[in-house]
Amino acid sequence: MRKVTVNLGKRSYPVAIGSGILSSLGAYLKKMDIGSDAFIVTNAFLKNKYGRKLAQGLSAKGFPCHFKLVADSENSKSMETAGQVIKELAGFDHKRKIFIIAFGGGVVGDLAGFVASVYKRGISYVQVPTTLLAQVDSSIGGKTAVDLALGKNLVGAIYQPRLVLSEIDFLKTLNREQFSSGMAEVIKYAVIKDKHLFCFLENNHKKIIRKDPSALEYIIASCSRIKAEIVSRDEKETRGQRTILNFGHTIGHALEAAGAYRGYNHGQAVSLGISAALELSLDYKLIDADSAQRIRDLLRLYGLPLKVRGVTAAAIIRAHYHDKKFSGKENKFVLSAGIGRARIIRNIKLDLIEKAVEGLF
Ligand SMILES: NC(=O)c1ccc[n+]([C@@H]2O[C@H](COP(=O)([O-])OP(=O)(O)OC[C@H]3O[C@@H](n4cnc5c(N)ncnc54)[C@H](O)[C@@H]3O)[C@@H](O)[C@H]2O)c1
Ligand SMILES: [Zn+2]
Known part of the structure; x- marks a missing residue:
């Protein structure tokens, strides 16, 4: 496992890269004191393929999980989808502290990061990127966005995650x-x-x-x-x-x-x-x-x-x-x-x- 740090003062965060590291996500989150309930944004393919493993690791450390599925398409980076995600997030947001896990490629990462940046004026989120592009690029640096008909990435914020966890084993199923x-x-x-x-x-x-x-x-x-x-x-x-x-x-x-x-x-x-x-x-x-x-x-x-x-x-x-x-x-x-x-x-x-x-x- 290798570790890199994004140095931004109080908002610094680690990027962990390795094979077989998904199982340590719960332990990482526990140490960071990020919150108590995990709201996972992903798509159906990724949930079916890797969702159980992700949820097991989190439950073992006492994090209840809720999966929010979005369509597997750039169209999910839209104000409409962001609105739906926010509504479901609010419904799941009980008295305990909630945080978001962006579990997918750049589309899910940009969308979930955007939601994290605006919900209650900003809540914690972590990136668990599953494509090579997301692991080397979009999950790091805090650029979050949705698209408008007028152009890509027109609405968004720079809002840093608390952790990036790049599990290399995910890349086996990339075409x-x-x-x-x-x-x-x-x-x-x-x-x-x-x-x-x-x-x-x-x-x-x-x-x-x-x-x-x-x-x-x-x-x-x-x-x-x-x-x-x-x-x-x-x-x-x-x-x-x-x-x-x-x-x-x-x-x-x-x-x-x-x-x-x-x-x-x-x-x-x-x-x-x-x-x-x-x-x-x-x-x-x-x-x-x-x-x-x-x-x-x-x-x-x-x-x-x-x-x-x-x-x-x-x-x-x-x-x-x-x-x-x-x-x-x-x-x-x-x-x-x-x-x-x-x-x-x-x-x-x-x-x-x-x-x-x-x-x-
Ligand atoms: N925020 C940034 O700094 C930044 C930088 C570069 C790109 N982006 C954005 O990222 C998006 C593109 O990201 P992308 O290339 O990851 O596309 P994507 O998120 O659409 O993923 C590509 C496809 O791979 C599938 N997939 C994801 N993980 C998989 C896995 N482990 N195995 C098999 N299939 C898997 C997805 O379901 C999808 O069908 C664009 O919207 C772009 O604007 C953002
Ligand atoms: Zn690029």
Whole structure:
């Protein structure tokens, strides 16, 4: 088991990563004095697969549990679903102190965290992430949100959990597509901050694809440490440090929006976004051609795309200009300054951006 800490003064919290650690959740919670009744937000698949084990561990330490099931879809990140969860939470909230467990992927994590942030002006919650993407990214850092028809993540708060428990055994049941989607984020971390992790991903491909627990533990702990350090220094993304986590996400988000969130899953879109960012990094002479090729080869090795199908370059560029982060005149890209280093570049000329997007076809 490995442990990482998100350092935020009184709101600091641990991230525990390991195989077979779910059974210790009750003991952790007991020590933290988090409350007495557990309200678990999850979906039917996860409850059927892992719910009994989760509940047993909690009951053994004296926590009564209540499962609230939400539909298994991004649509659950909505004001409507949040309202339903809050109503049921209020019904279950007796005189004892209640807390929330977000038990699922990023959808459940964002929704349950959002509910925790607003119910009674904020109650304690813990993240028990079950996808690779949620373990390395969404469960850490306190960004909670629901979507509106106008756009993703438009309503939410930065509200930190009290604990993140990443049980590696959950990843055994992830399908190949979900696993490789998470690997896009893992590769992102390696490229922006961790050359050693990058080499590990190159040299241990077979083990990782086989979901070897010790290889996964190393990867998830490395990513969690990077995210925890960045969040500790720039919790609210006001100091520009959290920005580097957007590597591959500028064009990636545009692609997701252009495909109306159907064409590519998040990791695939990020992979294509990384590929476009590499083109710009080459234009700016920040990275050499061999390193850029190594990064592309690694994405391909993990089943991630480098070429776009199903949307036009014009639609991607149009979506890029509608992005909420693209503020008027100035654009901002995270580029690669060699494996393990990132740089933020502003005001990139339109024709260079267009050339990078067209290079994806
Ligand atoms: N808060 C943040 O900082 C942050 C960061 C990145 C992404 N996100 C959000 O995360 C969401 C995407 O998260 P995601 O990729 O985890 O998607 P998800 O939560 O939809 O999970 C993907 C699928 O995997 C299934 N699943 C979950 N755990 C499983 C397991 N152990 N075995 C088998 N199947 C399992 C789910 O039921 C679902 O069908 C998006 O809404 C995105 O906006 C948030
Ligand atoms: Zn992402």
